[in-house]
Amino acid sequence: MTTPKPTGRPNARMRQTVGDMVRSMGLVLALIAVILLVTLRPQPDAVKVVDPTQVLISARALAPFAVEIPQGLAGYQVTSARWQETSASAGDPVLHLGYVTPATEYVQFSQSAADNPKFIDEQTAGGILTDQVTLGGQIWQHYESPERRSLVRTVNGVTTVISGTTAQGELERVASSLNAG
Numbered sequence: 001m002t003t004p005k006p007t008g009r010p011n012a013r014m015r016q017t018v019g020d021m022v023r024s025m026g027l028v029l030a031l032i033a034v035i036l037l038v039t040l041r042p043q044p045d046a047v048k049v050v051d052p053t054q055v056l057i058s059a060r061a062l063a064p065f066a067v068e069i070p071q072g073l074a075g076y077q078v079t080s081a082r083w084q085e086t087s088a089s090a091g092d093p094v095l096h097l098g099y100v101t102p103a104t105e106y107v108q109f110s111q112s113a114a115d116n117p118k119f120i121d122e123q124t125a126g127g128i129l130t131d132q133v134t135l136g137g138q139i140w141q142h143y144e145s146p147e148r149r150s151l152v153r154t155v156n157g158v159t160t161v162i163s164g165t166t167a168q169g170e171l172e173r174v175a176s177s178l179n180a181g
Contacts, residue, residue, distance in 0.1 A: 047100050052081035059083040059095040063113070065158045067095060068178040070109055075102035088122035089114035099174075105166035106148075107174055115159045123161040124150040135176050142168070151175050 060067045062083070070076075080098035085091060094112040101107055110123050120143075121127075127143030127150050134140070143150040143163075150163035151171050162175045 047077055047079060049077045050079060050081055052078050052097055055081040055083050055095070055097075059093075062093065063095070065111075065113060065156070066180045068111060068160065068180045069095075069097065070099075070162075070174050070177045071179045072177050073099070073174065076100070076107070086114075086119070086122060088116070088118040090116055090119070094119075099164075101164075101166055101170065103166065103170075105164060105170070107162065107164035107166055107171070109174065110159075110161040110163075112159055113157055115154050115157055119159060120152055120161070123159075124148070124152065124163060127163075133172065135172055140172075140175055 056067070056069065076099045078097060079100050080096065082096050083093050084096075086094050089112055092112050092114040094110055094114065097109040099107045099109070108123075112119065124143040125145040125147040127145035127148070129141055130144050131142050132139055133142055133151070138153055138155070140151040140153045140162075143152060148163050148165055149168055149171060150161055153160045153175075160175075160178070162171050164171060
């Protein structure tokens with residue numbers, strides 16, 4: 001009797017080792033790393049700064065009052081600016097300037113001829129009057145809500161609101177910086 005002999009070539013897969021698999025995985029991971037390095041970009045700054053100049057020109061030209069704005073606030077960045085009615089301003093346009101402080105807190109400045117309680121409620125996020133403070137000879141009412149704290153002043157039918165997530169002292173600093181220039 002004769003012993004059977006294999007026909008054809010031996011199967012190439014039978015000679016593969018774990019080392020071959022590790023090398024293949026290493027090559028695939030290296031290729032993925034190169035693709036990530038080429039395509040990965042750092043995320044841009046989340047704060048988008050805007051130029052309020054045109055909004056201020058419009059507000060000063062159209063407002064029936066002397067527009068005041070915060071000035072001299074080093075490190076503050078204007079992130080929103082508009083001159084338009086709100087749902088509670090009873091047809092009166094509102095000057096709105098939104099800022100990010102150097103401590104990355106939010107401060108909002110609003111000014112309008114609207115002086116009704118609904119407007120104040122809207123601008124203070126439903127804040128409750130807690131006390132008042134005198135700044136530069138002007139009396140400001142202090143409102144608190146779960147979302148923010150606010151300072152409100154109404155003089156000669158013009159309502160000015162400074163509100164935000166920052167500390168009360170910072171709001172007072174913004175209120176003290178108001179200038180009609």
